[in-house]
Amino acid sequence: xxxxxxxxxxxxxxxxxxxxxxxxxxxxxxxxxxxxxxxxxxxxxxxxxxxxxxxxxxxxxxxxxxxxxxxxxxxxxxxxxxxxxxxxxxxxxxxxxxxxxxxxxxxxxxxxxxxxxxxxxxxxxxxxxxxxxxxxxxxxxxxxxxxxxxxxxxxxxxxxxxxxxxxxxxxxxxxxxxxxxxxxxxxxxxxxxxxxxxxxxxxxxxxxxxxxxxxxxxxxxxxxxxxxxxxxxxxxxxxxxxxxxxxxxxxxx
Amino acid sequence: xxxxxxxxxxxxxxxxxxxxxxxxxxxxxxxxxxxxxxxxxxxxxxxxxxxxxxxxxxxxxxxxxxxxxxxxxxxxxxxxxxxxxxxxxxxxxxxxxxxxxxxxxxxxxxxxxxxxxxxxxxxxxxxxxxxxxxxxxxxxxxxxxxxxxxxxxxxxxxxxxxxxxxxxxxxxxxxxxxxxxxxxxxxxxxxxxxxxxxxxxxxxxxxxxxxxxxxxxxxxxxxxxxxxxxxxxxxxxxxxxxxxxxxxxxxxxxxxxxxxxxxxxxxxxxxxxxxxxxxxxxxxxxxxxxxxxxxxxxxxxxxx
Numbered sequence: 308x309x310x311x312x313x314x315x316x317x318x319x320x321x322x323x324x325x326x327x328x329x330x331x332x333x334x335x336x337x338x339x340x341x342x343x344x345x346x347x348x349x350x351x352x353x354x355x356x357x358x359x360x361x362x363x364x365x366x367x368x369x370x371x372x373x374x375x376x377x378x379x380x381x382x383x384x385x386x387x388x389x390x391x392x393x394x395x396x397x398x399x400x401x402x403x404x405x406x407x408x409x410x411x412x413x414x415x416x417x418x419x420x421x422x423x424x425x426x427x428x429x430x431x432x433x434x435x436x437x438x439x440x441x442x443x444x445x446x447x448x449x450x451x452x453x454x455x456x457x458x459x460x461x462x463x464x465x466x467x468x469x470x471x472x473x474x475x476x477x478x479x480x481x482x483x484x485x486x487x488x489x490x491x492x493x494x495x496x497x498x499x500x501x502x503x504x505x506x507x508x509x510x511x512x513x514x515x516x517x518x519x520x521x522x523x524x525x526x527x528x529x530x531x532x533x534x535x536x537x538x539x540x541x542x543x544x545x546x547x548x549x550x551x552x553x554x555x556x557x558x559x560x
Numbered sequence: 561x562x563x564x565x566x567x568x569x570x571x572x573x574x575x576x577x578x579x580x581x582x583x584x585x586x587x588x589x590x591x592x593x594x595x596x597x598x599x600x601x602x603x604x605x606x607x608x609x610x611x612x613x614x615x616x617x618x619x620x621x622x623x624x625x626x627x628x629x630x631x632x633x634x635x636x637x638x639x640x641x642x643x644x645x646x647x648x649x650x651x652x653x654x655x656x657x658x659x660x661x662x663x664x665x666x667x668x669x670x671x672x673x674x675x676x677x678x679x680x681x682x683x684x685x686x687x688x689x690x691x692x693x694x695x696x697x698x699x700x701x702x703x704x705x706x707x708x709x710x711x712x713x714x715x716x717x718x719x720x721x722x723x724x725x726x727x728x729x730x731x732x733x734x735x736x737x738x739x740x741x742x743x744x745x746x747x748x749x750x751x752x753x754x755x756x757x758x759x760x761x762x763x764x765x766x767x768x769x770x771x772x773x774x775x776x777x778x779x780x781x782x783x784x785x786x787x788x789x790x791x792x793x794x795x796x797x798x799x800x801x802x803x804x805x806x807x808x809x810x811x812x813x814x815x816x817x818x819x820x821x822x823x824x825x826x827x828x829x830x831x832x833x834x835x836x837x838x839x840x841x842x843x844x845x846x847x848x849x850x851x852x853x854x855x856x857x858x859x860x861x862x863x864x
Contacts, residue, residue, distance in 0.1 A: 337829065342624040342777050342805075345829060388592075388831070517619050519626060519828040522592070524584035526604075526633045527619040539612055541633070546588075 313368050314411060314445045315377050316353060317385075322360030324390060328352045330419035331394030331513055331550040334364060335521035337386035338372040348372045349518045349545065351415035351491075352390060353446075365414040365445060391521050392549045395419050395489055395511050397426065403485025404432040407472045407500065409492020410439075413446050415513050416491055420453060429454040431485075435476045437496070441466025473499040484510075490553075501558040510553040516544045523547075531557035561845055562852040563838075565599070565819045567797050568745025569720035570654050570682040572599035572820055575853055576810065576838045579801045579824030580605055580658035580684060580724070581630065585644040586651070592831040595651040597838065599820060602656040602748075603644070605686050608666050608673075610636035614691060615768035620757045625778030625803075626825055627755050629691045629769035632660055637673050645679040654681030656722065659713075662695040667709050671716040683719050685710060685744075688726030688751035690773045697751075700726040703738035714743035722799065725749040727779075727786055736790040748799035748822065749790060750783045776825040777803040784816050791817020791858055805833060807840020814841075814853070815860040 308316050324334070335347040353365035368377050379385055395415070398404050404423060408416045413436055423432060437460035438444040444459065444466070451457050459467025460475035468475040473496065476484075488510035490500055497512050504510050516528035523546030530548070532555055534540040542548065542555075563574040577600035578586075585603045586595055595601060613633025620627045635643070640657065648655055657680055661667040667685065674680050687700035687709050699705045710723050723739040725732055727750040736747050752773025757766040765771075783802025790798055800818030804810050805826040813821045826833040841853070850856060 344621055345624055345626060345776055345825070346621050347829060517617055517621070519619055519628075519825075520582075520588070521828075522584075522588050522831075524588040525582060525619075525628070525828060526584075526613065526630050527628060529613070529616050529618060531616075539615065541612055 310365065310445045311442055314365065315368065316363055316365050317376070317379070318361045318363050319385060319387065320360060321362050321387070324387070325355045325357050325360050325362045328355045328362055328390040329394035330422050331415050332390035332392050333549060334362070334387045334389035335391055335518070336364070336376065339375040344372040346519055347388065347521060348376070349521060351513070352418050353414045354418050354421055365411065365417070367411040388521060392545055393547070395550050396509070397422060398487040400427060402431070402487050404487045404489070405435065405476060405480065405485050406432060407435045407476055407488070407490040407492065409437050409472055409496040410443060411445060412492035412513070413444070414491070416489060417446055417449060419489055420450060420455060424453050432456070433476070433479065434458065435460065435472040435479070437461060437472035437475065439463060471496060471499060473503055477503065498558050501553060501556065504553060506554055508554070511550050512553050512556070513549045514544045514551060515549070518545050521545045531560070533557045561842065563842070565853060567600070567720070567799055567820050568682070568722055570600060570656060572654060574599040574838050575814065575820040575841070576834050577602055577656070577799065577820060577822040578827060578834060579822035580686070582824040582827045585640070586655070587644070587647050589831060593834065595653050597835055598653045600654045600656050600681065601648070602658055602684055602822060603640070604634050605632045605658045605660045605689060606634050606637050606640050606670065607632055607660050608637055608670055610634065610639065617766060617768055620766040620772065622757060622774065623778060625774050625776035627757055627767060627772035627774050628752070629767045629772035631691050631769060632689060637670055641673070641677055645677065649679050655679055656682045656684050658684040658686050658724065660686040660689055660692070660696060664709055664712050666695070668712040668716045671713040671719070675717040675719060680719060682722060683713065683717065684722045684724050684748055685713055686724050686751070688724050690726070690728065690752055690754045690771065691769055697726050697728060700735060701729055703734045706735050707738040707742035710739045710742040710744050720745045722746040722748050724751055726751050727782055728754045732786050733789050733793045736794050740794045740796050744796060746797045746799060747790060747794065748801065750779070750786050750802045753779050753782065775803065777805055779803045780809060784812050787813055787816040787818050788860070791861065804837065807837050807844060810837045810841060811844060811856065814856050815858070817858040817861065819854070819857050
């Protein structure tokens with residue numbers, strides 16, 4: 308189903324996945340049987356309906372693989388591995404929460420918000436969503452319908468605040484971030500967050516990188532960790548992440 | 561039906577192994593693959609000291625293939641011996657350690673360190689990695705330097721020594737003959753083909769390491785050709801690899817002269833690939849009244 312232009316939501320009838328999936332985890336999706344593209348595509352779990360046994364993914368059509376995936380029709384089988392990777396650490400009762408999503412990065416955050424709502428309700432949560440323009444932000448209504456306070460930022464000012472989500476969150480929160488911060492979005496946004504909030508004790512971000520195996524064997528999908536020495540330290544996004552504590556990452560160099 | 565093969569002293573209960581670098585140290589796949597079904601487990605390239613590998617991006621997808629420049633990220637031989645090998649001891653599968661060095665002395669030291677280590681069935685000597693500044697492919701590019709590495713490794717261990725050859729040479733046959741004379745018990749071929757890709761938006765190479773190694777179905781005809789040529793030139797067994805995704809792919813290698821095959825990139829796409837390849841080989845043998853896999857090894861030569 309198309310949610311906004313170029314973005315699709317796909318529901319997969321997979322009771323075991325729906326039961327097992329945690330917010331922040333991903334599915335490794337084979338987009339077609341062909342050899343080109345060859346590799347699977349890692350796509351975050353967007354929501355899970357445990358009663359109906361359905362797990363949903365939200366993706367942007369970004370290339371050949373996701374283009375082929377978008378042509379899959381209802382009732383066809385899709386080959387997925389998962390749920391893979393580590394998810395977000397859920398907040399404790401009473402903790403304040405800020406959620407920052409850029410573009411399709413909103414996908415794992417929607418799942419997280421649904422879990423937070425189930426546990427504690429939407430009251431202590433501020434949500435900041437952004438993209439280049441208003442029509443490029445998927446799932447705004449879904450987040451609002453869950454009862455969360457949603458703040459919008461767009462690069463071109465076509466909706467909400469003119470600027471990025473980090474600037475917006477700074478302004479709305481008056482520079483004082485709550486105990487829990489969760490983010491997912493493009494690298495420039497995460498860099499902005501790292502500059503602003505690099506030492507926050509609990510801020511967590513979800514990283515994206517090209518992947519091959521998805522299970523920590525091929526060692527392709529690295530991100531840099533902060534290190535004291537000269538030698539770079541790497542983590543593997545598929546296995547050690549995709550969710551990392553912001554303060555552990557070396558996003559600025 | 562006899563599926564057992566002997567690769568230079570490594571007894572494999574069937575001819576299907578995992579290719580180094582595509583299966584980690586085995587444990588990454590225990591939830592998805594029955595390691596006991598593998599003919600052999602060839603683990604990630606191991607160096608004397610830990611290596612952090614190359615900067616990102618490390619992979620780039622290409623038509624029916626993948627360019628990778630991992631750069632031999634590995635925890636070092638001590639960690640492999642102390643941590644990874646013990647975790648594999650309960651599986652009924654021969655473990656072949658892929659070793660890589662910057663110098664001949666490092667290869668020899670690795671071979672000596674692993675000699676007599678419980679749980680090591682053999683060594684695959686990586687003289688063909690295209691993604692490191694020193695060592696690797698430099699040794700495998702020249703018959704004399706390849707032989708020098710193999711001679712020193714041979715002298716340092718009683719384990720079966722398998723030389724892993726590079727396709728990025730003028731004559732893979734000359735390198736194969738040279739390592740056979742130097743005491744290699746078997747050869748495995750091919751490692752990846754040196755390649756690169758450019759991002760036309762940024763006008764920069766895609767890979768952090770600029771160049772990388774191409775693997776996947778795109779390289780298979782090159783690999784089958786290499787096995788064919790080497791089979792005619794040397795008498796030691798060949799482990800064939802390069803773009804195998806199915807039993808029919810694997811059978812091409814076997815008929816070209818490989819006694820065993822290794823599945824690499826296909827593991828990323830389909831973790832069940834090794835099992836499917838094995839089952840397909842069994843079906844082919846049953847349908848064609850082949851009682852021993854060795855009847856098929858090099859079969860394509862006997863018709864020509």
